[in-house]
Amino acid sequence: MPRKSAAAPTLPASPDIAVPDDFGARVVTWQRTHGRHDLPWQNTRDPYRIWLSEIMLQQTQVAAVIEYFQRFVTALPTVATLAAAPADAVMALWAGLGYYSRARNLHRCAKAVMDEHGGVFPTDPAVLVTLPGIGRSTAAAIAAFSAGVRSPILDGNVKRVFARVFGIPGYPGERAIETRMWALAERALPPAGPHQAEDMVAYTQGLMDLGATICSRGKPACLADAAACPLSDQCVARREGLTGTLPTPKPRAAIPERSTVMLIIRHGRDVLVNLRPDSGIWGGLWSLPEMPVDTVPFDADAAEDAAREVARQFGVPTSATLAGELTHVFTHFRLLIRAVRVDLGALALHSGADDGVSRRWLSLDDLDALGTPAPVRRLLEDQARGGLF
DNA sequence: AATGCGGGGGA
DNA sequence: TCCCCAGCATT
Numbered sequence: 001m002p003r004k005s006a007a008a009p010t011l012p013a014s015p016d017i018a019v020p021d022d023f024g025a026r027v028v029t030w031q032r033t034h035g036r037h038d039l040p041w042q043n044t045r046d047p048y049r050i051w052l053s054e055i056m057l058q059q060t061q062v063a064a065v066i067e068y069f070q071r072f073v074t075a076l077p078t079v080a081t082l083a084a085a086p087a088d089a090v091m092a093l094w095a096g097l098g099y100y101s102r103a104r105n106l107h108r109c110a111k112a113v114m115d116e117h118g119g120v121f122p123t124d125p126a127v128l129v130t131l132p133g134i135g136r137s138t139a140a141a142i143a144a145f146s147a148g149v150r151s152p153i154l155d156g157n158v159k160r161v162f163a164r165v166f167g168i169p170g171y172p173g174e175r176a177i178e179t180r181m182w183a184l185a186e187r188a189l190p191p192a193g194p195h196q197a198e199d200m201v202a203y204t205q206g207l208m209d210l211g212a213t214i215c216s217r218g219k220p221a222c223l224a225d226a227a228a229c230p231l232s233d234q235c236v237a238r239r240e241g242l243t244g245t246l247p248t249p250k251p252r253a254a255i256p257e258r259s260t261v262m263l264i265i266r267h268g269r270d271v272l273v274n275l276r277p278d279s280g281i282w283g284g285l286w287s288l289p290e291m292p293v294d295t296v297p298f299d300a301d302a303a304e305d306a307a308r309e310v311a312r313q314f315g316v317p318t319s320a321t322l323a324g325e326l327t328h329v330f331t332h333f334r335l336l337i338r339a340v341r342v343d344l345g346a347l348a349l350h351s352g353a354d355d356g357v358s359r360r361w362l363s364l365d366d367l368d369a370l371g372t373p374a375p376v377r378r379l380l381e382d383q384a385r386g387g388l389f
Numbered sequence: 390a391a392t393g394c395g396g397g398g399g400a
Numbered sequence: 401t402c403c404c405c406a407g408c409a410t411t
Contacts, residue, residue: 055395057395058394058395058396059393059394059395059396059406059407059408060394060407060408060409061394061408061409061410063409064408064409096408097407097408098406098407098408098409099394099395099396099406099407099408100406100407101396101397101398101406102395102396102406105396105397132396132397133395133396133397134395134396135395135396135397136395136396137395137396138395138396154395155394155395156393156394156395173393173394175401175402217392217393217410217411218410218411249392250392250393252391390411391410391411392409392410392411393408393409393410393411394406394407394408394409396405396406397404397405397406398403398404398405399402399403399404399405400401400402400403400404
């Protein structure tokens with residue numbers, strides 16, 4: 001039951017995206033002059049160290065990994081020593097790095113290398129990907145760094161670089177987008193040939209370095225200095241001013257919807273408003289009285305019924321009719337507002353309900369007198385236009 | 390407080 | 401096959 005396959009079926013690469021001929025060469029050249037060269041897991045072809053670093057670098061930034069890496073290889077310098085180490089010792093060396101399943105898989109992987117590969121770490125991506133904790137991208141990185149194998153990586157950094165350079169819209173975590181990017185990654189590799197091995201080391205590292213140091217999420221360096229990025233003159237996002245919107249962010253989870261009933265209590269051309277507490281939604285603004293709505297769904301009929309009940313509590317015979325419905329979108333939820341109009345006719349209202357809420361009348365002819373939330377303002381403006389009093 | 394992050398494992 | 405999760409850092 002093979003759970004993993006080294007190479008997903010190569011889809012017809014989107015013909016609309018052209019990879020410039022010198023894409024790989026530019027990355028290679030840039031890496032050799034401007035990339036990182038002194039990380040503790042560089043300048044070696046030891047697959048053990050390269051593998052260990054790649055696992056540590058999954059979901060974890062370079063700065064956090066360096067110390068753990070040094071400590072780990074000092075304590076367990078070879079795959080054989082790791083395989084022979086007690087699980088406790090491995091976990092202790094990992095403690096603080098997070099994602100502890102990585103450490104458990106690391107240990108399992110070392111044992112598999114000993115038992116199934118004679119203690120020799122594989123360098124073929126198709127073999128690597130069968131080992132615990134090694135997926136397609138990590139397999140390619142290990143193979144490229146340890147043996148110059150021509151196989152593409154596609155981690156978060158590379159996805160960001162590709163989304164921008166090639167102008168690929170859509171969330172890269174989405175299946176279709178990721179598939180396109182893998183196809184692109186295959187085509188973007190530097191050419192096979194006599195320099196392939198050295199080039200693949202620089203290219204693979206270069207993509208990582210570009211994403212980490214130049215093509216950063218927040219403020220890509222090209223915005224201040226186009227020369228900082230070797231791809232800036234062929235970058236779609238930079239050309240079209242889309243570095244802020246590419247890559248497309250993860251779609252926000254559907255936000256919950258709440259509903260409320262607001263009362264438009266009319267007394268001639270005055271409307272009763274109350275002051276909201278300083279903290280919370282619309283803090284310090286004047287809003288319409290609201291009725292707590294517990295029942296879901298709460299339809300328009302129920303809103304009118306409830307408003308009639310409130311009117312009855314005011315002691316006045318009155319009608320209560322739905323005056324408007326609108327949805328206001330907050331960061332965390334959508335608020336469906338049903339406004340019910342209640343007319344108090346000529347009846348005067350006591351000002352001093354003793355519940356600690358500031359209330360007052362607001363004239364529809366002077367809406368600027370008080371600060372009101374945008375949806376409330378819309379309701380009041382509607383009343384001002386439609387009211388016949 | 391929300392987002393990013395490679396791969397595993399469960400739905 | 402798809403989606404959710406892990407733990408920490410960063411924004």
